[in-house]
Amino acid sequence: MKNFDTVSLSFCGGSHDHGRCVITAIKAAEELCHSKGVRLTDARKRILELVWDSHHPVGAYDVLSKLSQESGKTAPPTVYRALDFLLEQGLIHRIESLNAYVGCAHPAEDHAGLFLICNKCGCAAEVHDETIDQTILTKASNLGFRPEQRTLEVRGICPDCQNPQ
Amino acid sequence: MKNFDTVSLSFCGGSHDHGRCVITAIKAAEELCHSKGVRLTDARKRILELVWDSHHPVGAYDVLSKLSQESGKTAPPTVYRALDFLLEQGLIHRIESLNAYVGCAHPAEDHAGLFLICNKCGCAAEVHDETIDQTILTKASNLGFRPEQRTLEVRGICPDCQNPQ
DNA sequence: ATGTAAATGTTATAACATAACAGTAATGAA
DNA sequence: TTCATTACTGTTATGTTATAACATTTACAT
Ligand SMILES: [Zn+2]
Ligand SMILES: [Zn+2]
Ligand SMILES: [Zn+2]
Ligand SMILES: [Zn+2]
Numbered sequence: 548m549k550n551f552d553t554v555s556l557s558f559c560g561g562s563h564d565h566g567r568c569v570i571t572a573i574k575a576a577e578e579l580c581h582s583k584g585v586r587l588t589d590a591r592k593r594i595l596e597l598v599w600d601s602h603h604p605v606g607a608y609d610v611l612s613k614l615s616q617e618s619g620k621t622a623p624p625t626v627y628r629a630l631d632f633l634l635e636q637g638l639i640h641r642i643e644s645l646n647a648y649v650g651c652a653h654p655a656e657d658h659a660g661l662f663l664i665c666n667k668c669g670c671a672a673e674v675h676d677e678t679i680d681q682t683i684l685t686k687a688s689n690l691g692f693r694p695e696q697r698t699l700e701v702r703g704i705c706p707d708c709q710n711p712q
Numbered sequence: 713m714k715n716f717d718t719v720s721l722s723f724c725g726g727s728h729d730h731g732r733c734v735i736t737a738i739k740a741a742e743e744l745c746h747s748k749g750v751r752l753t754d755a756r757k758r759i760l761e762l763v764w765d766s767h768h769p770v771g772a773y774d775v776l777s778k779l780s781q782e783s784g785k786t787a788p789p790t791v792y793r794a795l796d797f798l799l800e801q802g803l804i805h806r807i808e809s810l811n812a813y814v815g816c817a818h819p820a821e822d823h824a825g826l827f828l829i830c831n832k833c834g835c836a837a838e839v840h841d842e843t844i845d846q847t848i849l850t851k852a853s854n855l856g857f858r859p860e861q862r863t864l865e866v867r868g869i870c871p872d873c874q875n876p877q
Numbered sequence: 878a879t880g881t882a883a884a885t886g887t888t889a890t891a892a893c894a895t896a897a898c899a900g901t902a903a904t905g906a907a
Numbered sequence: 908t909t910c911a912t913t914a915c916t917g918t919t920a921t922g923t924t925a926t927a928a929c930a931t932t933t934a935c936a937t
Pocket of ligand 2: 651658
């Protein structure tokens with residue numbers, strides 16, 4: 548039973564306690580990895596934290612440069628391996644239209660997200676809608692297509708950027 | 713009034729007269745560009761033909777190498793400029809999850825496509841569904857988000873690859 | 878003919894991602 | 908504990924996708 552009804556949208560301007568987002572995400576990741584019997588190593592955890600640095604999708608090379616700053620020279624495979632792991636475990640999502648990555652707040656649920664991405668500030672909010680999921684799956688199935696993955700990204704202007712102070 | 717009800721799906725195995733697809737697409741492009749007062753130059757038309765070479769999304773560098781074969785050395789900007797033009801005019805779509813481009817069979821209609829992309833053969837079929845479009849737009853609007861563009865890509869197995877001969 | 882804007886050519890480089898192989902750390906069995 | 912096995916990480920090189928910047932040519936209107 549999914550439980551995304553009260554998803555807490557965090558657009559850029561929504562001044563929230565983001566430290567809390569990060570702590571919650573890391574805790575969830577630790578529990579999830581433990582229950583799955585996979586290893587959330589230091590490197591993976593640190594890169595997950597860097598992705599969660601904000602609600603803006605972050606490029607692999609942004610992560611790389613932050614990591615290099617704090618840990619000395621680091622090479623791309625280090626980052627991509629960790630990102631691949633995190634994607635596999637559902638701890639982050641990849642935003643295809645940005646070649647960037649963003650933390651998932653519902654890693655325990657098997658889901659495909661719908662991303663609302665602001666063209667002005669670049670923030671991305673993940674939302675869910677059973678009806679949309681279902682309608683898309685039905686449409687594909689009716690055409691004889693067997694769906695496996697799904698990418699749904701809506702670009703536009705987020706509430707905060709529509710009403711700047 | 714949109715008119716996609718009888719969309720002719722072309723998955724890979726659907727052995728159809730593809731020459732006809734290309735001719736139709738080029739003719740439509742010429743008419744559309746004329747009516748819009750933009751120039752479908754030789755280079756742009758040729759690159760549109762190369763994208764329409766099949767129903768498989770094609771990478772920019774694939775186009776580039778074909779073009780180089782027939783016209784001598786060509787540089788990336790030549791291809792990307794033409795692709796950008798064709799995207800602006802709605803003559804092709806970009807498949808974000810593949811970094812590739814595919815011809816649009818309904819360029820005159822203002823639309824966002826739903827792409828069914830086969831993980832086995834790589835073919836892509838563009839379909840449309842008013843209900844899906846509407847549901848997504850409503851969802852976004854209800855959250856205070858003002859949508860501008862949309863990417864919807866479903867990966868899976870196409871009918872032809874489910875029942876190989 | 879001539880000025881202007883649009884389109885194209887050309888060179889270089891940025892941005893994103895993976896292959897291949899060597900070394901190290903964790904884990905479990907003998 | 909030792910050893911073998913596997914998972915993880917380090918490192919170098921390279922592949923793939925995309926754009927910046929500026930020179931030249933072409934189309935078009937005056
Ligand atoms: Zn937050
Ligand atoms: Zn998610
Ligand atoms: Zn065809
Ligand atoms: Zn289309």
